[in-house]
Amino acid sequence: MKTSLRLTMTAASLLALGATAANAQISNDVVRIGVLADMSGIYNDLSGKGAVEAVKMAAEDVGGTVLGKKIDVIFADHLNKPDVGAAKAREWFDTGAVDMINDLANSGVARAVAAVAKEKKRHIIVNGASNMGITNELCSPYAIHYAYDAYSLAHGTGKAVVAAGGKSWFFLTVDFAFGHGLEQQVSDVVRGAQGRVLGAARHPLGTTDFSSYVLQAQASKAEIIGIASTGADAVNAIKAAAEFGATKNQKLAALLLWIEDVHSLGLQTAQGLMLTNAWYWDQNDETRKFAKRFYDRVGKMPNMAQAADYSSTVFYLNAVKEAGTDDPDKVSAKMREMTVSDMFTKNGKVRVDGRFMHDMYLWQVKTPAESKAPWDYLKPVSTIPAEQAFQPLSESKCDLVKK
Amino acid sequence: MEIFGIPHQAFLGQIMLGLVNGAFYAVLSLGLAIIFGLLRVVNFAHGAFFMVGAFIAFLLGRNLGLGYWPAMIAAPMIVGFAGIIFERFAIRRIYGLDPLYGLLLTFGLVLVMEGGFRVAMGSSGHPFPTPQLLRGAWDIGFMMLPVYRGFVILIAVVVCAGTWILIEKTRMGAYLRAATERPDLTQSFGINVPLLLTLTYGVGVGLAGFAGVLAAPIQHVNPSMGSDLVIIVFAIVVIGGLGSVLGSALTGLGLGVIEGLTKVYYSEASTTVVFLVMALVLLLRPAGLFGREEA
Structure with missing residues (x-):
C-alpha cells in the first residue's frame, strides 16, 4: 500500500514535471536568435550574409522549433561601431525578445555587446571577434567565446x-x-x-x-x-x-x-x-558536406566563424531543449555541462570563463x-x-x- | 643622417609615396573641379565612378580576357558614358537649384552604386594584376620604388597637363569657359551649351574612371575603395580653390606629401591632417589657395 502510494506520488510529480516541460518555459513563445554582424562594411564577407545563413541553417536543422516553439532568426548591421552594436543589443534584449545574439564580428562591437549581455543576463556567442576581454574582464555566465581568439x-x-x-x-x-x-x-x-x-x-x-x-x-x-x-x-x-x-x-x-x-x-x-x-571547409566529409550546402546558399565557401555560427547555434538550441526552458541561467548551466561533437569540432566544451575549448x-x-x-x-x-x-x-x- | 628624428631614407621614401598618392588625388580632384567649375554641381558620386572604373577594368579582364592597356582606354569611356546618361536623366533636372540638391542626388547615387557592387561582387575585393611591363621595383637609393607607382606619377602629370591645356588653350576649352561664365550669351552664338555640359560631366567622371583603372593594381578592387578617397578629394578641391583646375592638381600632389609625412610622425592624425589644412585655408583664404574671389 505504502509503496504504491509512493509510486503514485512519484508518477504524479513526474507527470507534473513533464507537463511543465511540454508547456515549455519559453519566454514570449519564441526562441529568437539575433545575428549582429557587419552587413555592409569591411568585414561583410567574413560575417554578413554568410553568418545569417549559417544561423538559419542551424535553426532549420534543429527542426525549426524547439520545445514546440518557433525558432526565429533576425539580423542587424552593427556598422563596425560599438555604440551601434550595444544599442541594438539593448533594444533586442529589452523589447525584441531576443534570447541569444550570435556572430559579433569586430572586437570593439563584441566588447560593447558583452557588457550589455552581462548587465541584461542574456546569451551572446562571439564567433567573429578575437578580443580576449570576452573571457576575461567582461566574462559572464552568458557569454561564450566560441570560434577563436587572439x-x-x-x-x-x-x-x-x-x-x-x-x-x-x-x-x-x-x-x-x-x-x-x-x-x-x-x-x-x-x-x-x-x-x-x-x-x-x-x-x-x-x-x-x-x-x-x-x-x-x-x-x-x-x-x-x-x-x-x-x-x-x-x-x-x-x-x-x-x-x-x-x-x-x-x-x-x-x-x-x-x-x-x-x-x-x-x-x-x-x-x-x-x-x-579553427576550421577549414576541406577538412573531412562532414565539413565538405556543410560547405557544399552553404555554398549553394551563399555562393562562396564558409569560413571558420560562419561554421562556428552554425555549430554554436545548434549547440544553444540543443541546450534550450535539454534545459526545457530558455531561461538564461538554466541554459547557461546546461551549456557548460554539454559537449559538442559536430562538423565544427569533436568533444568541444565550454569552460567556466565562457571559452569554448576545441582544437x-x-x-x-x-x-x-x-x-x-x-x-x-x-x-x-x-x-x-x-x-x-x-x-x-x-x-x-x-x-x-x-x- | 636623420631628418626631424627619422632616417633620411624613410623621410625621402615618404615624400615619394606622398607624390604617388598625390597623383591619384590630383587626377580625381581634377575631374571634380571641372564638373564643379562648369556645372556648379558638387559631384559626390566621383568616388563611386572611380570604384566603377576599377571594377570595369577587373571585369573586362576576368570575363573578356582584356588586359590592363585596353582597359585603360575602355573603362574611362564606359564610365564616361554612364556619366552622360546620368547627367541627361537626373543631374540636368537640378541645374539652377540650390547646390545641396546636387549633393543629395549624387550622394544617393553613391549609396546605390556601392550597395549594388557590394551585393554583386562582395566586400573583400578582387586582385588585379600589375601589367607585366610595369612589374618589379627600381632601387632609387633611398627606397625600392615599384615601377608601377612611378608610372602612376608620370601618367597623372601627363593627364593633368593635358586637361589644363584642353581647357585653357583650345577653342573647345574657350567654349567651355564661356559657357560657364555666361551660358545664355554663349548659347546665342549658336553653341549647344546643354551638350557641352553633358560632355563635361562625361569627361569629368571619365577621369575618375581612369583614376580607378590606375588604382586597380595598387589598391585591390573593392566597392568601398572610392568612398574614403572622395572626402579627401573634396577637401583638396576646396583647399585648391573651387573650380581651379591647376590649383586642384597642385594641391592634390602637395597634400599627398603632407599626408605621407604625417603617417611617419603621428600616424593617428594621418586621416585628419587634410581637414586641418582645409580649416586653416578656409580661415585665411576662403576662396582657396588658387581660387578667385567671386563677386
Missing part, C-alpha cells in the same frame, strides 16, 4: 613563426581593440621566446594604402612583419609588402587570415603564408601548383590541442574563475 592566433601562427627563427618583429596594427589585443598577445609570445618587438605602426580600419606603413616596417629591419589586422586591411598590407619588395629580406606573418582573404589575395601572392584557423589548426597556403580546384587553398601543418591553443585559466582575469 591568444589562439598568437599561439598558433605567432609561435610557429618564432619557432621557425623569426626573433625580431615589427607590427602593422589596425588601430582598435582587435589590433591592439592581437599585437599584445603575439608580443607576449615573441618576448616569451627571447625575441624582440622593434615597434609597430598603427593604421585606421579600412586603410587602402599601406605603402607608408610598409616603408616603416622596412626601415625597422625586423625579420618579421606581423600583420595584426584582417580582411581587406590584411590583404592590402600583404599586397603592399610584396610590391615594395619587403618580402625579399623580411618575412610576413599574417596573424588573422581568413579563407576569403586568401581567395582575394590570390595564391600567387598568398602562397606559403601560415595561418591559424585549433595551423595551416599553410598552397602554391598555385598544389591547388587543384577553386577554394582549394590550405594544407594542414599541425593541430594545436585545445589546452595549448587557449589561455590557461590560471592566467584568466575572469571573476568566475576560482583561484
Whole structure:
C-alpha cells in the first residue's frame, strides 16, 4: 500500500514535471536568435550574409522549433561601431525578445555587446571577434567565446613563426581593440621566446594604402612583419609588402587570415603564408558536406566563424531543449555541462570563463601548383590541442574563475 | 643622417609615396573641379565612378580576357558614358537649384552604386594584376620604388597637363569657359551649351574612371575603395580653390606629401591632417589657395 502510494506520488510529480516541460518555459513563445554582424562594411564577407545563413541553417536543422516553439532568426548591421552594436543589443534584449545574439564580428562591437549581455543576463556567442576581454574582464555566465581568439592566433601562427627563427618583429596594427589585443598577445609570445618587438605602426580600419606603413616596417629591419589586422586591411598590407619588395629580406606573418582573404589575395601572392584557423571547409566529409550546402546558399565557401555560427547555434538550441526552458541561467548551466561533437569540432566544451575549448589548426597556403580546384587553398601543418591553443585559466582575469 | 628624428631614407621614401598618392588625388580632384567649375554641381558620386572604373577594368579582364592597356582606354569611356546618361536623366533636372540638391542626388547615387557592387561582387575585393611591363621595383637609393607607382606619377602629370591645356588653350576649352561664365550669351552664338555640359560631366567622371583603372593594381578592387578617397578629394578641391583646375592638381600632389609625412610622425592624425589644412585655408583664404574671389 505504502509503496504504491509512493509510486503514485512519484508518477504524479513526474507527470507534473513533464507537463511543465511540454508547456515549455519559453519566454514570449519564441526562441529568437539575433545575428549582429557587419552587413555592409569591411568585414561583410567574413560575417554578413554568410553568418545569417549559417544561423538559419542551424535553426532549420534543429527542426525549426524547439520545445514546440518557433525558432526565429533576425539580423542587424552593427556598422563596425560599438555604440551601434550595444544599442541594438539593448533594444533586442529589452523589447525584441531576443534570447541569444550570435556572430559579433569586430572586437570593439563584441566588447560593447558583452557588457550589455552581462548587465541584461542574456546569451551572446562571439564567433567573429578575437578580443580576449570576452573571457576575461567582461566574462559572464552568458557569454561564450566560441570560434577563436587572439591568444589562439598568437599561439598558433605567432609561435610557429618564432619557432621557425623569426626573433625580431615589427607590427602593422589596425588601430582598435582587435589590433591592439592581437599585437599584445603575439608580443607576449615573441618576448616569451627571447625575441624582440622593434615597434609597430598603427593604421585606421579600412586603410587602402599601406605603402607608408610598409616603408616603416622596412626601415625597422625586423625579420618579421606581423600583420595584426584582417580582411581587406590584411590583404592590402600583404599586397603592399610584396610590391615594395619587403618580402625579399623580411618575412610576413599574417596573424588573422581568413579563407576569403586568401581567395582575394590570390595564391600567387598568398602562397606559403601560415595561418591559424579553427576550421577549414576541406577538412573531412562532414565539413565538405556543410560547405557544399552553404555554398549553394551563399555562393562562396564558409569560413571558420560562419561554421562556428552554425555549430554554436545548434549547440544553444540543443541546450534550450535539454534545459526545457530558455531561461538564461538554466541554459547557461546546461551549456557548460554539454559537449559538442559536430562538423565544427569533436568533444568541444565550454569552460567556466565562457571559452569554448576545441582544437585549433595551423595551416599553410598552397602554391598555385598544389591547388587543384577553386577554394582549394590550405594544407594542414599541425593541430594545436585545445589546452595549448587557449589561455590557461590560471592566467584568466575572469571573476568566475576560482583561484 | 636623420631628418626631424627619422632616417633620411624613410623621410625621402615618404615624400615619394606622398607624390604617388598625390597623383591619384590630383587626377580625381581634377575631374571634380571641372564638373564643379562648369556645372556648379558638387559631384559626390566621383568616388563611386572611380570604384566603377576599377571594377570595369577587373571585369573586362576576368570575363573578356582584356588586359590592363585596353582597359585603360575602355573603362574611362564606359564610365564616361554612364556619366552622360546620368547627367541627361537626373543631374540636368537640378541645374539652377540650390547646390545641396546636387549633393543629395549624387550622394544617393553613391549609396546605390556601392550597395549594388557590394551585393554583386562582395566586400573583400578582387586582385588585379600589375601589367607585366610595369612589374618589379627600381632601387632609387633611398627606397625600392615599384615601377608601377612611378608610372602612376608620370601618367597623372601627363593627364593633368593635358586637361589644363584642353581647357585653357583650345577653342573647345574657350567654349567651355564661356559657357560657364555666361551660358545664355554663349548659347546665342549658336553653341549647344546643354551638350557641352553633358560632355563635361562625361569627361569629368571619365577621369575618375581612369583614376580607378590606375588604382586597380595598387589598391585591390573593392566597392568601398572610392568612398574614403572622395572626402579627401573634396577637401583638396576646396583647399585648391573651387573650380581651379591647376590649383586642384597642385594641391592634390602637395597634400599627398603632407599626408605621407604625417603617417611617419603621428600616424593617428594621418586621416585628419587634410581637414586641418582645409580649416586653416578656409580661415585665411576662403576662396582657396588658387581660387578667385567671386563677386
